[in-house]
Amino acid sequence: MLTKKLPDSDEERLGILQTILDQEEIIDASDRILSITEFHDLRQFTTSFEATVSVFSQAVENTEKAKNLYDDLFKNAQLYISHFIQVLFLTVIRNEIRTEQLTLYGFPEDNPVLPDLSTEELVLKWGENLMRGESERTYRGGIPLYNPAIAKVKVHYELFKEAIYSLSIYEKNLFRLQKKMDDLREKADNLIFDIWSKVEEKYINYSSEAQTVKFKAYKIQLLYRKGDQLNVFDI
Numbered sequence: 001m002l003t004k005k006l007p008d009s010d011e012e013r014l015g016i017l018q019t020i021l022d023q024e025e026i027i028d029a030s031d032r033i034l035s036i037t038e039f040h041d042l043r044q045f046t047t048s049f050e051a052t053v054s055v056f057s058q059a060v061e062n063t064e065k066a067k068n069l070y071d072d073l074f075k076n077a078q079l080y081i082s083h084f085i086q087v088l089f090l091t092v093i094r095n096e097i098r099t100e101q102l103t104l105y106g107f108p109e110d111n112p113v114l115p116d117l118s119t120e121e122l123v124l125k126w127g128e129n130l131m132r133g134e135s136e137r138t139y140r141g142g143i144p145l146y147n148p149a150i151a152k153v154k155v156h157y158e159l160f161k162e163a164i165y166s167l168s169i170y171e172k173n174l175f176r177l178q179k180k181m182d183d184l185r186e187k188a189d190n191l192i193f194d195i196w197s198k199v200e201e202k203y204i205n206y207s208s209e210a211q212t213v214k215f216k217a218y219k220i221q222l223l224y225r226k227g228d229q230l231n232v233f234d235i
Contacts, residue, residue, distance in 0.1 A: 004196050005221040006189045010053045010181075013188045017046040019219045020195055033198045033218075042191065049184050056177045063170040070163040077160040078117045080153045081126050085114055087145055088130075097142065105133030120164060127157035196220045 007013045024032050024039055034042065088105065089112065091097045099109050106129035117123050134150040144150065196218060203214045215222075 003223050004193060005223045006193060007221075010049075010185070013185065013192070014046065014050055014053065016192055016219045017042065017049070017188065019217075020192075021046060023217050033195060033202060042195075045187070045191065049188055052177070052180060052184055056174075056181050059170070059174045059177050063167070063174045066163070066167045066170045070160075070167045073156070073160045073163040074120065074123065076156045077123050077127065080148055080156045081123060081130060082114065082117060084130055084145065084148055084150065084153050085126070087147065089114075091145065097137070101137055101142070104136045105129050123160065124157075127153065127160075131157070 007016055020033075021039070021043055024034055032039075085105075088097070088102075092099055092102060092112075102109055102112050106126070115122065115126055117126060131150060131154055134145065138144050199214060199218045199220060203211050206214070
C-alpha cells in the first residue's frame with residue numbers, strides 16, 4: 001500500500017516547498033497545480049518559514065552556549081563558596097574566630113557542617129550568607145579571611161547570578177520560538193500534503209510513467225507498506 005511520507009526535518013520541508021515553487025514557475029499555466037493566489041501565499045509562507053528556521057537555529061545555539069556558561073559558572077561558584085566555608089571552619093578550629101560568630105554566616109555554633117551546594121538556589125543562598133556574615137564580622141573589627149577573600153567569592157557569585165538571568169532570557173525566547181516553529185511545521189506539512197494530493201488528483205488518469213515524472217518534479221515521497229515491513233522511496 002502506498003501513502004505519502006511527510007518530511008522529517010525543517011531542511012527537508014524547505015527543500016520540498018522550494019521545489020514546488022520552482023516547478024510551478026517553469027511549467028505552462030495550464031499544467032500548474034496552484035492558482036496565482038495560492039502560489040503567492042506559498043511563496044510568502046516559505047520565505048517566512050525559512051527566516052524563522054534560521055532565527056530558531058540561532059536561538060538553539062545561543063541557549064546551548066548560555067547553558068554551557070551557566071554550568072561552568074555554577075561549578076566555579078560552588079568551588080569558591082565551599083572553599084571559603086572550609087577556610088572559615090579552619091579559623092574556628094584554630095581559635096582565630098570565635099565559634100559563636102559562625103551564626104553570622106548562617107551556621108549553628110555547635111557542629112557546623114559543609115552545607116549542600118548541589119542546586120542553584122542553595123549556591124545563591126550560601127553565597128549571600130557568606131557575604132553578609134563576612135561583612136558583619138569585619139565591621140565588628142574582625143580580620144578578613146583570605147585565600148579566598150570574600151571579594152573573590154562575590155565575583156564568582158555575581159557572575160553566576162548573571163548567567164542565571166541570561167540563561168532564563170534565552171530559554172524564554174527559545175520556548176516562544178519553539179511554539180511558533182511547531183505551528184509553522186504543522187502548516188508546512190499540511191501545505192505539502194494538500195499540494196501533493198492535488199498533483200495526484202490532476203494526474204490520476206495519466207500513465208504510470210507520466211505520473212512518476214510529475215511526482216518526482218514535485219518531490220512527492222511515498223511509503224510502501226508490505227506486512228510489517230516499511231520501505232521509504234522517492235518517486
